[in-house]
Amino acid sequence: DAGVTQSPTHLIKTRGQQVTLRCSPKSGHDTVSWYQQALGQGPQFIFQYYEEEERQRGNFPDRFSGHQFPNYSSELNVNALLLGDSALYLCASSFSISSYNEQFFGPGTRLTVL
Amino acid sequence: AQSVTQPDIHITVSEGASLELRCNYSYGATPYLFWYVQSPGQGLQLLLKYFSGDTLVQGIKGFEAEFKRSQSSFNLRKPSVHWSDAAEYFCASQFGNEKLTFGTGTRLTIIP
Incomplete structure (x- = not known):
């Protein structure tokens, strides 16, 4: 079992650009959540996808959008990048949206915005 | 709104x-x-969780946690840390x- 995988590992962009991050959930999982972890901070919830729909959203602007595909993989898109978007972006997967089911985290994508 | 405080950086x-x-x-x-525990270059790993019931919860790697409602x-x-326990630890609700x-996390350093 490969666990949760994320690509790319690292990414460097400039202000104003757009970026797409990808996540493949753990085998058997159908729910994907995305988190932003700024340096020295805990992860902040961005949004959660289940059955190809956004189910919950944290306090992030509309520049952050996502998608879930029929195979349960997911993308996080960020438009009009700001310096403050530099962070580690974590994807987590679980079976169903129930909080009783453990979320498994991927290693993250390190985004640097110059 | 929920908030979690980890007073020790x-x-x-x-x-x-x-x-x-x-x-x-x-x-x-x-x-x-x-x-949760986060080692460099790794994702977060769940150590233990509390939903209800017994207030002393056992987790992986020899960790335990105690829920105290009054506090x-x-x-x-x-009870006894190993060098491999050095990592960042996050509490979550x-x-x-x-x-x-x-929470904002606590970085644990182990000295020999």
């Missing part, structure tokens, strides 16, 4: 010594509570199926 412990990492939550009702706390403990809310 950095803790240094000698190998073989005991460990306690503090966590306090703020919410009207008792949330679900979690402890709104969920402190993580380990969740109410029902709402989003997971993390």
Whole structure:
């Protein structure tokens, strides 16, 4: 079992650009959540996808959008990048949206915005 | 809104010594509570979780945590730390199926 995988590992962009991050959930999982972890901070919830729909959203602007595909993989898109978007972006997967089911985290994508 | 406080940014412990990492939550009702560990270059790994019932929760890698409602706390403990325990530790809370809310983390350094 490969666990949760994320690509790319690292990414460097400039202000104003757009970026797409990808996540493949753990085998058997159908729910994907995305988190932003700024340096020295805990992860902040961005949004959660289940059955190809956004189910919950944290306090992030509309520049952050996502998608879930029929195979349960997911993308996080960020438009009009700001310096403050530099962070580690974590994807987590679980079976169903129930909080009783453990979320498994991927290693993250390190985004640097110059 | 939920909030989680980890008052210790950095803790240094000698190998073989005991460990306690503090966590306090703020919410009207008792949330679900979690402890995660993050090693460099790795994702978060769940150590243990509390939903209800027995207030002393056993987790992986020899960790345990105790829920104290009167103190709104969920402190993580380990009787004897190993060098491999050096990592960042995050406490998190969740109410029902709402989003997971993390604390700012405690960095644990182990000295020989």
